[in-house]
Amino acid sequence: MTLSHTTEVIEYFRRKADGYDRVDEQVYWRLSDELLWEAMSRYVIPHIPDKAVLLDAGGGTGRWTDRMLRHRPDMSALLFDLSEHMTRHAEAKAERGGYGERLSIVNGDLADLVEKAGDRKFDIAISFHNVLGFVRDVRSVLQQIAAVLNPGGQLVLVLPNRYHAVFFNLLTGSVSEAESAAFDRRGRFTSDMPAMHLFTPAELVGALNESGLPVAISTGFPVAVYPGFQETQIAGTSGLVSDVFADQSAYDRIKAIEFRLLGEPGLAERGNNLFVVARKPPESPARS
Numbered sequence: 001m002t003l004s005h006t007t008e009v010i011e012y013f014r015r016k017a018d019g020y021d022r023v024d025e026q027v028y029w030r031l032s033d034e035l036l037w038e039a040m041s042r043y044v045i046p047h048i049p050d051k052a053v054l055l056d057a058g059g060g061t062g063r064w065t066d067r068m069l070r071h072r073p074d075m076s077a078l079l080f081d082l083s084e085h086m087t088r089h090a091e092a093k094a095e096r097g098g099y100g101e102r103l104s105i106v107n108g109d110l111a112d113l114v115e116k117a118g119d120r121k122f123d124i125a126i127s128f129h130n131v132l133g134f135v136r137d138v139r140s141v142l143q144q145i146a147a148v149l150n151p152g153g154q155l156v157l158v159l160p161n162r163y164h165a166v167f168f169n170l171l172t173g174s175v176s177e178a179e180s181a182a183f184d185r186r187g188r189f190t191s192d193m194p195a196m197h198l199f200t201p202a203e204l205v206g207a208l209n210e211s212g213l214p215v216a217i218s219t220g221f222p223v224a225v226y227p228g229f230q231e232t233q234i235a236g237t238s239g240l241v242s243d244v245f246a247d248q249s250a251y252d253r254i255k256a257i258e259f260r261l262l263g264e265p266g267l268a269e270r271g272n273n274l275f276v277v278a279r280k281p282p283e284s285p286a287r288s
């Protein structure tokens, strides 16, 4: 990857920024968000200390910082992202939500996280939806996140699953993208997005363990309903998804299936998204 890759990423999110939050209107993404929040509520939020400081790495328009800061008025956050066009929306959300004093925004490349974070330390870091796939050196970014986490702090990652990317691209007729995902571990879901690195659960768990962040939870979601081509766009619903979510009761029953399966061992490989929680070891007591 070259510097022009970063420029391509900035340009892509400049175009996407104003419509990005419209994913809220798509039924598939509504379910995906509910599953992510359920996973956070089960596996992460109970372990967040009082007055915790959150790092949202590649936080974009602030959809998840917004959710966390509204849910936990004791918390404050730093949203760190390459794209000013995306973070402008996070700023507007903070103003509307009345938590502007609890949110700082820094525009920068995660490659420079330690330098840009200064002496800030965090109790929890989140990085959701593709971010780590776009960075140039994943290990370096993971090590930098580990360095800015307090002992006992958590890192939560949501990333697309390489195995699912192979399936999805064949489903939508893009054999060359499926080949790229299978052979080169790089790929994309639409022709206008920059290619990104695609992770398998084992690869991600290995990279985290080696970065000093032992993995506590590795699973995937959704595992029973997959997006179609339209769900990769800002608006629209594919025939497949609208058929399965025909009405509220179908939606509720599918959600109950997903909630039941969420977190079962072995389902990481089947998820559209990988969901991984790693925890920085607490400081060991000094030896006398």
Ligand SMILES: C[S@@+](CC[C@H](N)C(=O)[O-])C[C@H]1O[C@@H](n2cnc3c(N)ncnc32)[C@H](O)[C@@H]1O
Pocket (backbone or CB within 6 Å): 009, 010, 013, 057, 058, 059, 060, 061, 062, 063, 064, 080, 081, 082, 083, 086, 108, 109, 110, 111, 127, 128, 129, 130, 131, 134, 135, 136
């Ligand atoms: C698909 S968006 C996800 C935004 C947010 N995490 C969410 O779940 O709504 C990916 C974000 O990653 C940011 N990003 C990509 N590469 C980055 C890098 N090297 N450093 C910082 N941010 C980056 C983009 O600017 C974009 O806002």
